[in-house]
Structure formats: structure tokens, C-alpha cells
Amino acid sequence: MTWTARCVLVLGLCVTALAGFNARAGGGGPPMTTTYTNPVLDDNVPDPFVLKVGSWYYAYVTNGNGGDVPVHRSRDLVHWSYVGDALASQPRWARGGLTWAPEVMAFGPNRFVLYYTTRDVLSERQCVGAAVARSPEGPFTDASERPLVCQADLGGSIDASPFQDKDGQRYLLWKNDGNCCNLSTGIYLQKLSADGLALVGKETLLISNGALWEGAVIEAPTLHYSDGFYYLLYSGASYDNETYAVGYATSRALTGPYTKAPEPLVVTSGRVVGPGHQSVVQDGAGQTWLVYHAWTLGAVGDANGGQRSMRLDRVGFKNGRVIFGGVTLTPQPAPTP
16 A cells, blocks of 8 residues: 555545544534535424534524424534423412423523413413523422412413613513404513512513504514624514514613614515514624524414424614524524524
8 A cells, every 4th residue: 555545545434434523522523514404394383593612502492292392403503403391380379280381591501590481370371480400401490379460451471581781681571462352562671580580670561563564563682782783683463374474673772762674574485484483693703693483384373284394594784773684594604503
């Protein structure tokens, strides 16, 4: 064997060994990828929220076959694997089986708080609870005697979303469930206690439904701060058909006033039907991505046996405007892990 042939052989063995090591490291690294195609999680995973912890991304979704709070994890935002049910049990005030829209915030390296919607037995309204775990995978436990947020006179409270401001103070956003009973719907904001398990002070109403495209509903708030602007993303209209969409409002101050964009940002397009219930996550290079669910054409609504799968597309925030190139179904440049 020539010297050159030996070098090629040795190099090949090293590359093979390194690939095997990378595949085993950390419970299995994702395949090398430069592009991805939506949906990135082609399953029944409505209301997705993605949290990054270290080198892992965790996706929490509304209850289904995977339990009260199914959680999936990924190294690259593209390849996902099911972990389990993140919620250990329902608190005494709740009626199980109706757990919606979970979102999680880290309050320390070994403290995570899960905010979720479930039904309050006393008021018979959907209300917000908070559960705690030492790991982002759970199990989360809720030992509370009553809901964290429950505006029973306004139809209930759903779709809780935590936010940390630039000064470190944490807040909770949510929506009053007025569309259950012919009331208006609005997005509220209130300070969280240091442990994340109580609200402090008085809530502030940020926006209410009123734009033509929103119909009777706005919900699913996501608050993002960038370069002097607060961007309040939200979903509106009917979740079970093509009218559902994502809009946004902006403000220079956390508590407003917020000015709505004149048109929705993310709308039905071709086979991507009813996109909504968004969250924002950054990849390893600092690029922001919009995570959302959507129906597939011909499978809209529970009555038709459809499912809402998880999608991922680039999003930008600049000078008070949200920049979104549209929903995609063709191969796109992949996130940086």
C-alpha cells in the first residue's frame, strides 16, 4: 500500500469514528442537515411553545395522545423526539383532560415553572395554573389550592405566556376567554413574583379584539423585545378554519399603549391552513424563528379528523416592524443548532 493510500485509509477511519461518536454523544445528535422542510413535527401537536435549555430545545404542546403536557426535544429545531408527559398530575382545583397551551420559563438551573390552562372545578371556567420541576422535561407538580389566574366573570383565563424584561423582572401574559360567552377578548400583563408562582400588583389590559380579521377572538400572546420596541404577537379569528392567523402590535413601553399592525402577519396560504398559536425562539447563531401550528388542506377541524402540526419559519424584528417572509413547504436553510 502506498503512503498516499495509507493516509486516505487512516483519514477515512477517523472520520467514521468521529461520526459514530457524534451520533452517540448526548443521547444521539441530529443528522447533519443544511435544509429542512415543514412541518418539522408532523403529528397532532397544537399550540407549540419551544424553550431552549443548554444545547437542547424543548417543545411543549396541548394535551393529546402524549398526555396532559406532551414534551418533545431536539438538538437543532428540525429533528424531534417524544420525551413524555411533562405534567405529573393535576391540582385538586382542576378537572383533568383539558390541558391547553403550556409554556415554560427557567427560574434557575434547576427550577422551571410550567404555565398551563385547565378547567377550574369551582367556576367551571378555563383557568391558568403553575407547576414546578427541576428539569425542563418534568415531572412538573402543582400543589396550589386555586388557579394562578381565573377571570371567571370575563369567561375565564387561558393561554398564559411568561416574559422576562430587559431589567430581569418577569411577567405573565394571558387572554380572558370571553368568546366562550359573547364577551370581548383581551391580552393582559401582570408582574410575577420572584418564584414565578404568584402575581404581583395589578394587571394591565394591553389590547382587545376589534380588527375585522380578528373576529371575536384574540389569544395566544407572545411578547418579544428588540432594540427599543416591544412586539406583542397574538393569534386571532377561529382556530379551526382558514381564518385563523397571527397578528402583532408594538409599543415603546412594556405596558403600552400598543399599536396593532393593519394586517395579520401569518395567514393561510395554499396547503398551510389556519396558522397560529406562535412562539419565538433563537437558534445557536441568534437568528429568531417563529414556531406555530397549522392544519393541512382537507383536514381542518376536529370533526374532519385533522391535526395541527408544528411549523418553523424565519422571523425578524426591526424598527417596530415584524419581518416575515411567509409560510413555507419547500426546503429552507436550516437553523444553526
